[in-house]
Amino acid sequence: MSDRANSLTIGGLAKAAKVHIETIRYYQRRGLLQEPQRPPGGVRRYGDTDVRRLAFVKRAQQLGFSLDEVGDLLRLEDGASCQEARILAEHKLQDVREKIDGLVKIEMALGEMIDRCQEYQGRITCPLIVSLHEGFN
């Protein structure tokens, strides 16, 4: 709606999208966000499409896509290549699952170490340190 107005300066866009100005400029340089025409002797204006695009980038990032991959996604958007987007997402899903598995192992190891530390409190050798020496799995 207010998109046609394109009323935001870069600072307003930054606030609306909750990112730093420099991040916007950085995304423009990386080609993730287009730079609006600058009126001669004026200042660039942004609108809702830009706010939405920033939200898209941030959301994809949260989902574990790197900025390069976000770029791919944005290019797919125009091409409507659902197939390719799905393959990208499937790879990401696998990554995410592997990360979770690793972290769960770490969680268990840390938990055990802390428990043992609790039990043996006051002894000369800290079981946590010993565990670190021994390795896990």
Place this chain on the structure above:
Amino acid sequence: MSDRANSLTIGGLAKAAKVHIETIRYYQRRGLLQEPQRPPGGVRRYGDTDVRRLAFVKRAQQLGFSLDEVGDLLRLEDGASCQEARILAEHKLQDVREKIDGLVKIEMALGEMIDRCQEYQGRITCPLIVSLHEGFN
């Protein structure tokens, strides 16, 4: 055992500990690994204690400790301060749990997106891209 021999050159240590030579030198610069005396006109030699220390560092890293934190841990080791080590580990455990929670959310979101992509295959608008625009939670 072969520790007293201290027979390894830096290359041998790197192989034994499965890290790059440059990583060893980097850890020495960071104070995580001590540099053995260099015999005049000779080459430094390393032993099992060094292999074990590298294993310690790598393991702590796997557990999500930064190299600075590993440094703390190594200092605690000598001081036998179990209490402090436990506090460090408890903080790390919390971090790890938060990371897991975030990733599980992402996992679900990605899974759903892929499912929808499957269903709607062939349509003009890719549901995966649409999801990315909508946000999750």
Place this chain on the structure above:
DNA sequence: GTTACTTCCGTAGTGAGCTACGGAGTCAAG
């Protein structure tokens, strides 16, 4: 119309954890 904030733009710096480079010195095999 003056003051004070923004924008613009390019370039440089940050942090974490390495990785590479280059030239001199050292060691081990044959």
Place this chain on the structure above:
DNA sequence: CTTGACTCCGTAGCTCACTACGGAAGTAAC
């Protein structure tokens, strides 16, 4: 004793995603 691999050392570069800086031009409020 030569050849070729390895070590030493300092410094520079890398990746990722920003973040900061500085000076000129534009804009908004009073």
